[in-house]
Amino acid sequence: MRHEADISTQDPSGIKDRFPCPECRRETTHSILAIVNARHSEEDGLVEFLENYLTVRCEGCGTISFSHVSACTEEQDFMEDGTPYLPKRKKHYPGIDENISVLTEEFVSRARIQEIESLSKGEFDTAKLAQLLVELNRAYEDDSYYSCLFLIRAVVDHIPPVFGKRSFSEITDNYAGGGRSFRDSMKHLGGSCRKFADGALHSQIREKEAVPTREQVEFRADIDALIGEVVRVLKIER
Ligand SMILES: [Zn+2]
Structure with a gap:
């Protein structure tokens, strides 16, 4: 089986999203510094694999980390109103160490x-x-x-x-x-x-x-x- 990847970069300016920050040890708002998209399909062209590689920076502490989001058209699903969507798998590097106590989302315990x-x-x-x-x-x-x-x-x-x-x-x-x-x-x-x-x-x-x-x-x-x-x-x- 041969994969031919179609790689492109995307302008990240102004895009923000929430990611787990390894320093703040919880989800925080991050600005996105770089986006690389890859799209490749199997030889028959019926199944496409979509990947996004993101470099992100925590708006709170400035720590830079990396996110990999992947999806596959074979897994296409439908929302209640019939709109098709692709379930996405997300992996974040470095991850939040589960052994370190993660701050809860409560403001006051x-x-x-x-x-x-x-x-x-x-x-x-x-x-x-x-x-x-x-x-x-x-x-x-x-x-x-x-x-x-x-x-x-x-x-x-x-x-x-x-x-x-x-x-x-x-x-x-x-x-x-x-x-x-x-x-x-x-x-x-x-x-x-x-x-x-x-x-x-x-x-x-x-x-x-x-x-x-x-x-x-x-x-x-x-x-x-x-x-x-x-x-x-x-x-x-x-
Ligand atoms: Zn942070």
């Missing part, structure tokens, strides 16, 4: 939210905080990134009294309880995140708008540090 809910009867009622976190998870799962920003902003404004402070900037400036990495996380939340959220919330319509991406609302580690410290402080109080 369910365990954290349960901890917050369980602390509901004391000096502070945590019902609103728990609901904000539940809604943040829903928005993140739903790719609703404006909603994510608004909810992160609401959480940040909501919790200062837990730390005996009147505003979040008092936490970043004067709260000594959480240690160094906690302070760094709070600076991140109080600085870039707050500015970004405020811009998203209050800006008036312009000639050109840039809507937020998944990577731009990626404040999960900081929110986790914040909620972890809220739980720690409220547990001591009881």
